[in-house]
Each structure stands twice: as structure tokens, then as C-alpha cells.
Amino acid sequence: MNNEILMAFINENTNNSAVCSADQYDMLNVNIKADQLIDLVDVLKNKQGFIYLTDICAAHYPEKVGAEFEVIYHLHNLIENQRVRLKVALAESDINIPTLTVHFVGANWMERETFDFYGVNFVGHPDLRRILNMDDMDYHPLRKQYALEDETRTDKNDTFFGR
Amino acid sequence: MVKVVESPEGLEGQGFFATSLDKVIGLARANSIWPLPFATSCCGIEFMATMGANYDLARFGSERLSFTPRQTDLLMVMGTISKKMAPVLKQVYDQMAEPKWVLSVGACACSGGIFDTYSVLQGIDKVIPVDVYVPGCPPRPEQIIEGLMKIQELAKNESLRRRDTDEYAKMLESYNIEQAK
Numbered sequence: 371m372n373n374e375i376l377m378a379f380i381n382e383n384t385n386n387s388a389v390c391s392a393d394q395y396d397m398l399n400v401n402i403k404a405d406q407l408i409d410l411v412d413v414l415k416n417k418q419g420f421i422y423l424t425d426i427c428a429a430h431y432p433e434k435v436g437a438e439f440e441v442i443y444h445l446h447n448l449i450e451n452q453r454v455r456l457k458v459a460l461a462e463s464d465i466n467i468p469t470l471t472v473h474f475v476g477a478n479w480m481e482r483e484t485f486d487f488y489g490v491n492f493v494g495h496p497d498l499r500r501i502l503n504m505d506d507m508d509y510h511p512l513r514k515q516y517a518l519e520d521e522t523r524t525d526k527n528d529t530f531f532g533r
Numbered sequence: 534m535v536k537v538v539e540s541p542e543g544l545e546g547q548g549f550f551a552t553s554l555d556k557v558i559g560l561a562r563a564n565s566i567w568p569l570p571f572a573t574s575c576c577g578i579e580f581m582a583t584m585g586a587n588y589d590l591a592r593f594g595s596e597r598l599s600f601t602p603r604q605t606d607l608l609m610v611m612g613t614i615s616k617k618m619a620p621v622l623k624q625v626y627d628q629m630a631e632p633k634w635v636l637s638v639g640a641c642a643c644s645g646g647i648f649d650t651y652s653v654l655q656g657i658d659k660v661i662p663v664d665v666y667v668p669g670c671p672p673r674p675e676q677i678i679e680g681l682m683k684i685q686e687l688a689k690n691e692s693l694r695r696r697d698t699d700e701y702a703k704m705l706e707s708y709n710i711e712q713a714k
Contacts, residue, residue, distance in 0.1 A: 503652060504617040511651045523645065523655045 371450060373398045376418070383413050391457065401457045404467045410456070411445070411473050420445040420454065423470065426480035428488040430514050438462040441490055443470070460490065469495040487512040538564055555693050562606070562632065563689040564594040566681070569605035571625065573612030576639035576671040580611050583674040593681055602628040607684060608661075611671075613641040614654045626661045627710060631696050634684050637663045638677055640670040662704055 373393055377400070380388050384406050392399040402410060414420040424444035431438055437459035446453050458467060469492040470477040481492040482501040489510035492498055500507065509516055541560055543552030568590075572580055584590050584598070599605045602625045614622055626635070637657055640646035643666045645655035657663060664687055667680035695701060705712050 502617075507651075516651070518651065519649050520645065520651055520653065520655055522659075523649060 419447045422446040423474040559689040563685040568607040576611035579671045588674040610642045611638040634664045
């Protein structure tokens with residue numbers, strides 16, 4: 371199945387509201403809405419053979435007002451070796467997205483990681499708490515409003531680091 | 534040929550040798566330091582070379598590694614310690630019996646190194662007291678051996694009462710570590 375047929379299939383299942391944002395390196399990028407995610411992944415998994423969830427991650431675009439966050443899902447059809455990337459834009463004021471653990475048990479830790487670093491709230495997740503950072507961290511470090519450097523450092527002179 | 538350490542200063546005569554207890558105990562401690570390798574990254578690989586036949590830490594009486602902190606004298610921290618790992622490191626230090634020493638190997642353990650970032654502890658001396666720092670990224674086995682020899686010097690010359698002093702108790706208190714009685 372080539373990407374054109376796949377895109378037509380996705381359009382069928384999203385009332386033609388999905389947008390193909392890129393088709394690079396044989397991989398389709400599709401932007402969809404948060405409320406379409408669960409149903410679309412359901413048909414991709416059960417009808418098109420995308421049975422493997424490779425990754426969930428997020429990105430922060432502070433300059434895009436109303437769509438500051440993007441959650442990205444990578445699906446893989448192992449039989450035909452075809453991949454697809456689904457992107458869901460979220461506003462900072464409403465950073466909620468349904469959990470994918472209903473379709474993939476492996477989404478559990480991926481969503482915890484995405485929550486840990488970006489603060490995305492996966493609605494319905496069975497155990498949404500930090501996974502990689504220490505438990506008492508009080509912010510989401512990969513959001514771009516926070517400095518990458520450690521704020522507790524005392525012995526490093528910024529002039530030697532070009533800052 | 535078996536090489537024996539030199540005896541400490543003392544009075545020697547026919548059939549007797551008199552010296553201070555400090556020196557005898559210091560001699561024994563310094564030449565049988567049991568290390569606990571706390572190796573988290575590439576400095577740990579250098580440590581493996583240090584333990585190997587080419588560099589051979591056994592020459593210093595330290596061939597007996599122990600992987601339980603309760604039986605060790607020297608905590609060798611080699612590698613990046615993330616903030617999530619810091620409580621673990623502190624607990625390992627806590628479980629060691631006195632007298633104990635800490636060797637911080639490599640830039641990351643000493644200061645956080647290049648990892649000036651939110652997740653990395655900026656030097657293990659933020660959570661536990663350190664006796665000797667070995668710089669380098671990573672340090673060569675020769676440097677690790679020199680660090681160990683500095684620890685030997687400390688062990689050899691340490692007063693038996695040092696760990697009972699108020700100064701030592703205050704130092705531990707500043708790290709929020711309870712002193713074992």
C-alpha cells in the first residue's frame with residue numbers, strides 16, 4: 371500500500387479533515403485533531419495492520435499561539451514495512467489528549483515520558499506520573515521557557531562557557 | 534619476590550619493636566583498602582583498565598572489590614551522577630562503616646562536567662563529603678591510581694580520633710548525614 375492510498379484511507383476516517391503536511395523519506399506526516407486520534411488509530415491498527423507503536427513524543431513551539439504543543443505518534447506496519455507519523459496540535463491552555471493505552475499497552479511509559487518532559491495531560495492514562503526525572507521536580511524541563519542549564523550550579527563561571 | 538611495606542618509625546631492640554598504635558593501624562588500613570566501585574559511565578571503563586593486569590590496583594592492596602557498601606572502606610564514584618541517582622549514592626555512603634573515604638573520579642563526579650543541565654548533579658560533593666578529586670574526562674588509569682595513593686596517604690596519617698571530633702560531626706551534619714555510633 372503506497373502513501374496515497376493510505377492518505378485516502380485516513381481522509382475517509384477523519385471526515386476529510388486530516389492534513390498531509392509532508393511525505394518525506396517514504397513516510398507520511400498527517401496532522402489530525404485530538405478527538406480523532408483514538409478512532410483513527412483504532413482503524414489503522416485493526417484494518418491497516420499498523421500494529422506497532424514505535425514512539426510517542428512531543429514538541430514545543432512557543433511562537434505558535436493556540437497550537438504551542440504538538441504530540442507526535444509513530445506507527446509501523448511490520449508486515450508491509452510502512453510507517454506513518456500522526457501529529458496532534460494542542461493549545462497550552464487546553465493541553466489534554468486522550469490516552470493511547472486503550473490500543474497499545476506500550477503507550478503507558480511513552481506517555482509518562484511525554485508528560486514528564488512537556489506536561490501533556492493524557493486523559494484516561496492509568497498512572498500518569500514522572501518516569502525519568504526525579505519525582506520532586508516541579509516543572510517540565512523540555513518546555514522552551516526553561517533554561518537548559520542547572521540552576522543550582524555554583525562553581526561554573528558563565529564567561530568561560532560563552533554565555 | 535614478595536614486597537613488604539616498610540615498617541613505621543619506632544624503637545627497635547633485640548626481640549621488641551615499639552611504635553604508636555596510630556601508625557600500625559594506619560599502615561594496615563592504607564594497604565588493605567577495599568573499594569566499592571560506583572561506576573555509572575565512561576570513567577568506569579577506565580576503572581576496569583585500572584583493575585586489569587596492566588595497571589593492577591592489587592599492588593596497592595585494593596584488589597578486593599566489594600559490591601556491598603557494608604564491607605568497604607573506599608567509595609569510588611566514577612561517572613555522571615544524575616539528580617535521580619543522588620539519593621541512591623547517599624544511601625550507599627550511609628551504609629558504609631567508618632572509617633570510610635570517598636574518591637571522586639572524573640569531571641562529572643567532581644563538578645557535573647560538561648553536563649550543565651537540569652537532570653545532572655553538579656558534583657557529588659553536593660550530597661556526600663569527598664576526600665580526593667581526580668580530574669579528567671575520563672582520567673587515565675595512572676591518574677586513578679594516583680588518586681588511590683592519595684587516599685592511602687590520608688588513611689596512613691589519619692588520627693584515630695579524627696572521626697570522633699566535633700569538626701567531623703559538623704561536616705557530616707552539613708550533609709544531613711547521621712553519624713553511626
